[in-house]
Amino acid sequence: MKISPKTKICMIIGDPVDHSLSPLMHNSAYKALGIDNKFVFLGSNVKSQNLEKVMKALKFINFRGITCTIPHKENVMRFLDHVDPIAQKIGAVNTIVIKNNKYYGYNTDWIGTVEPLKKLTSLKNKKTALLGAGGAARAMIFGLTKEGADLKIFNRTFDKAKKLANEFNCKAGPLKEIEEVKNFDIIINSTSIGMKPDSDRSLVDKKCLNKNQIVFDAVYSPLKTKLIKNAESKGAKTIYGIEMLLYQGFAQFEYYTAKKAPKKIMRDALTKNLNLQP
Numbered sequence: 001m002k003i004s005p006k007t008k009i010c011m012i013i014g015d016p017v018d019h020s021l022s023p024l025m026h027n028s029a030y031k032a033l034g035i036d037n038k039f040v041f042l043g044s045n046v047k048s049q050n051l052e053k054v055m056k057a058l059k060f061i062n063f064r065g066i067t068c069t070i071p072h073k074e075n076v077m078r079f080l081d082h083v084d085p086i087a088q089k090i091g092a093v094n095t096i097v098i099k100n101n102k103y104y105g106y107n108t109d110w111i112g113t114v115e116p117l118k119k120l121t122s123l124k125n126k127k128t129a130l131l132g133a134g135g136a137a138r139a140m141i142f143g144l145t146k147e148g149a150d151l152k153i154f155n156r157t158f159d160k161a162k163k164l165a166n167e168f169n170c171k172a173g174p175l176k177e178i179e180e181v182k183n184f185d186i187i188i189n190s191t192s193i194g195m196k197p198d199s200d201r202s203l204v205d206k207k208c209l210n211k212n213q214i215v216f217d218a219v220y221s222p223l224k225t226k227l228i229k230n231a232e233s234k235g236a237k238t239i240y241g242i243e244m245l246l247y248q249g250f251a252q253f254e255y256y257t258a259k260k261a262p263k264k265i266m267r268d269a270l271t272k273n274l275n276l277q278p
Contacts, residue, residue, distance in 0.1 A: 112248030
């Protein structure tokens with residue numbers, strides 16, 4: 001890297017962020033394009049109680065972009081000067097561009113959901129099950145309904161799923177009815193189940209999976225969650241969580257740099273880190 005006082009800083013903030021692969025992905029791209037003198041991507045653990053102080057400071061120093069992860073995607077919106085209509089509809093921001101000491105908020109998480117799926121199928125009228133109704137789910141729901149999927153949200157707290165379903169004009173069901181997914185075309189896990197310490201768990205029983213389905217797990221560590229392993233054993237097409245990370249990151253990179261994302265470079269950086277073949 002060729003960092004100087006002119007280098008613009010991009011940073012992921014969240015709690016925690018130690019596991020984040022965003023700095024690796026973006027810095028690899030800066031180096032490949034020869035702009036590592038213009039941009040550097042860092043990470044910082046920011047507690048919720050300190051978010052306001054951080055946001056008041058960053059717009060007045062040499063920052064270009066702020067990537068928001070859990071738990072800041074919703075709360076950060078109150079500090080922004082402008083919010084993109086899509087992010088406004090989703091109710092969450094994961095990408096902030098700083099221009100002329102003003103914050104501009106966007107959401108690229110929905111792109112990370114629909115683009116990997118569209119590589120395999122059209123989403124129009126596909127029976128799609130989304131597991132979970134937390135912060136990550138909102139962007140997924142927006143993207144899926146935008147593409148015309150026949151969506152049903154399954155969540156442990158049914159009232160939360162129902163509220164989201166009413167907002168986005170789709171269906172909802174309690175998690176106890178999860179066996180319904182055996183008749184669905186697409187199954188997407190938006191929860192943390194499958195990640196440590198729940199890496200030996202899946203919300204969907206293996207008997208509900210079949211070779212005609214597409215199964216997408218947003219969890220990317222471990223790469224092959226129990227849900228993904230079970231789906232592959234049944235011959236289903238699978239999408240790893242790394243794909244969501246990449247596709248939202250491609251869009252984010254272009255917001256920050258105004259340059260085309262070097263997708264292969266970014267993908268290779270992550271697959272190498274995860275000990276996969278590029």
